[in-house]
Amino acid sequence: MNKVTDILKSMDYGPAPEDSSHVTTWLKEHDHRIGHFIAGKFTYRKGTKSFACVNPATGEKLADIALGNKRDVDAAGDAAAKAFKSWSKLSGTVRARHLYALARHVQKNARLLAVLESIDNGKPIRESRDIDIPLVARHFYHHAGWAELLETEFSGQAPVGVCGQIIPWNFPLLMLAWKVAPALAAGCTVVLKPAEYTPLTAMAFAEICNEAGLPPGVFNIVNGDGTTGELIVNDDRFEKIAFTGSTEVGRIIRKSTAGSRKKLSLELGGKSPFIVFDEADIDAAVEGVVDAIWFNQGEVCCAGSRAIVQEGIAENFHDRLKARMEKLRLGDPLDKAIDIGAVVDPVQIANIEERVREGIASGASLWQPSWAKSIKSGPGCFYPPTLFTGVEPASRLAQEEVFGPVIATMTFRTPGEAIELANNSRYGLAASIWSQSLDIAFDAAKNIKAGIVWINSTNLFDAAAGFGGYRESGFGREGGREGMMEYLVPDWQRKARSLPASSAVIEPLPKGEKAAASSGAGNDRLDRTMKHYIGGKQARPDSGYSFPVVDKKGRVITQAGLGNRKDIRNGVEAARVATSWTAMTGHARAQVLYYLAENFDARKDDFVDTLVTVSGTKSDVAKREVETSIARIIHYAAWADKYDGAARAPMANMLSLALNEPWEVMAISCPDEAPLLALISLVLPAIAMGNRVVATPSPANPLPTGDFYQLLDTSDVPGGTVNLITGDRDELAKTLAQHDDVACHWYFGPRAGSELVERESAGNLKATWVNNGKARDWLDPHQGQGPEFLFHAVQVKTIWTPYGV
């Protein structure tokens, strides 16, 4: 049947298998057993518990994998901690040489790694060979560069410490590279837990580390399942946890690391929109779908799984898409001429099948290519490319990740509706926009809430371009300058002193006998009213209670409104609708902030007076706090039109923008120290970047609040931009941290509050920046202002724009 003359008739492709004999030898040499890699040594202890690693294309068992227990995590953590002492002290140049060596060794072993990856994961050899492995090398090269430049480009920053990293099974070695390369470049050491389905390439990489002369303990592997991951997450040796995986597990990790002082970055799920406007190159968009949802069998966190197509072209688009789907080839991942390989595990096939059944039940129409029927069940895990049309936004298919080769499509009428549909999601990882109109494409790119936006392209990656999500797709970026920040901390923070464990108890009860002589009626001063400031208006507390504000001697000076959940709700609602502030240009915001500084300056004596009265601060110290506050406003007015991002050139004919975008609605819990200056130091960078803020001033010393909101009122700051709610810091922080319409929460207060905020933020996985109970010298310009504040005030959106005629 396979004679030349027969083939001349059929013009079929025929098999094109990649040779896997070297991998077979590799597995044999390992006795089909993979243990851990700790302190440069490969361990597989006798009698250790293990699990099987299976080739998903054949069902064939590849190896037994050791199941890491506490003893293993301890050993790896100790090795990494020991190595950190010397690794973190190496010069950037020396670390750069190590990373360069890793990059070179990955390239030299490229085919072995590619074949191993395809056998272990089921992805087509084309993808592991042309995409995964070259990107792995690229990441080590890029980060060799950051190691070299660390001292100058990240001055004042220190490596965060020993990192625990947990990676998924969809891009095993690439996710390793995304995590390990920046960590090592920053001077951190690593304990990595590969996914249980796909542990093989990590072990091959460990051998490469030894071959390349990486010092023992700098990179360690503990294999295992979720229980092993849990051990890592909860181990105190680690000062940073980096996780890529499901939103569900991300949420658990967020909760369990709360209050641990660990830095955390999460790269989670998505339901990324793929928008096709009517003036798009439709064939280009159809091919885009292939790269969006049939890349890696759709097992891609940023897969364009939600096609949103303009109604007038939808039929044409679907027809062309179906014709294209007929031409896709599915089969042996090691065949060089297939498009879709094996799904990672039967469990995943079952998930996909269930979701597809649900989709049909929900009324959406399913379409699969004619050849789909010929896919036999088991032992290989194969699932055909699947198109659902007529999917309603309310259906589960439109809202939740399938993590398989299934695309859901819906239609829209206007560009505005396309954006609305695109943003109608809890996630915000990526978006793909297809339009030949610059105006339409950039309008969508700017308005879609996603960390990565590809215009007329999809699923492009590069080490220089940050990757990470908005909303419940996680926080933190991998790649680029912003990615390095995830592995660094300001130098001074290592020596920061701790704050008192708790702050004053607030009791909304009259304290008659303690009234200060200067307060209240009957004095020469009129009683002062302290309300909340919400939506540009002073508002009485919903509770109807006030709490006494006392001076340093414990005398009651006045009362402040006792804020409760409803006040927070109102504050967040006011901030949500105050979009005009965010829409203003940086220049316009700068003018308002300069004006604020000007008005502040005119009233500085009042502020000094308040500080002297309330805190009992010496007048020269009070003066300094006030002067610094004014300087700080000017500082952020200066930044308002400058911290806007960067241009990147990740590939030829590609303009890539790293835009610093505001979170929009932010919560800020202010500390008791330097009550005025801290409030200014926190609120100003946030609003300078275009955020709208709900802030809770120091409960011990809320008095400057009143003066501050009067200033906001008189300085053209639009109502709702800054909302101030006084009351118990942690009670209000809890509501803010739980609020699903708040995108980021900064907390400065006692350590228990940091834990509270981190734990409660897990609901919508808002980004948090907390002080972990550490004090900050707000007067010190290194600690009290600058890039650290700006960095936390924005999220980076990377827009990829290919061009050319």
Place this chain on the structure above:
Amino acid sequence: MTAKPEVRNLSTSQQIGAGQLVAVQQPVKRNQGMQLTSELFEKVEVNLSATQRRASTLLTRRTVKKQWQAAWLIKAIQTIDLTTLAGDDTPARVHRLCAKARNPLRHDLVEALGLQPGTLTTGAVCVYPTMVRTACEALAGTTIPVASVATGFPAGLTPMAQRLAEIQYAVEEGAGEIDIVITRSHVLTGNWTALYEEVRQMREACGEAHMKAILATGDIKTLTNVYKASMVAMMAGADFIKTSTGMEGVNATLPVSLVMLRAIRDYEHATGFKVGFKPAGGLRKAKDALSWLILMKEELPREWLEPDLFRIGASSLLGDIERQLEHHVTGRYSAANRHGLA
């Protein structure tokens, strides 16, 4: 070791009945053209980077090995318009070319590949009009058509009357296929009516001879121009659309070809007529031939892999294919001197 899963895509084999000698034997119904209908192309804008990405990954997504590669290379031979278009062409040179077209592959290789001796020929021979008669004589007794360039090839800037007369001359001399060139300025200025009228007249002048419209894509540059010019040429009745003269700075490229194939598909969708495609210029290696065959197979139905609807304009390509086929037969890398000169 469990058996490897087979690669599943039945879309092609489903279209092909078992036992057929050649998959597509029915003669292709000739394109009758249609009114110039600008709605069918005016709004189209082709995205360059996406087209390039598709073209570049096409060849990393597909490959043919072993006997499949041998068969595909034989198919490539069957689709070659073996060409000589040089100022120093003489009757003897054209004779030699025609002899090669009749016997493109050494007889022992033909046998080793299991082919019927004497059945394998190139798709056509392509020459200048004054060489048509010589070529026809040299190809007497075969079914190999003679193609002639015409219409002031390669620039096409001679007066229209002369260009039409040149077509008539070549047809009278015996050419079964005419490769015309279009006036590039009509494309560059967006004068689609003028382009349509010109090509329509040329098609009329061709009569029964099949017309291949050379778009000179290296001159008209943008992919959007390529798409629109393709559509207009087909509407005006072109039987084939062809990329290049071979004389432009850049000749056939995969992205340009991809756009032209998509235009062919769209035109068939609109009219039901199947129009052929001919890449020309720059295809010198066996690998190039495979690349274009893969492109055809991926973008269009099976019948576009036959010489009725696919030709490769080339002169040196055949030599490389011969070497690759000898390597397939003997397992040894071959040398040019072991194969007859074209």
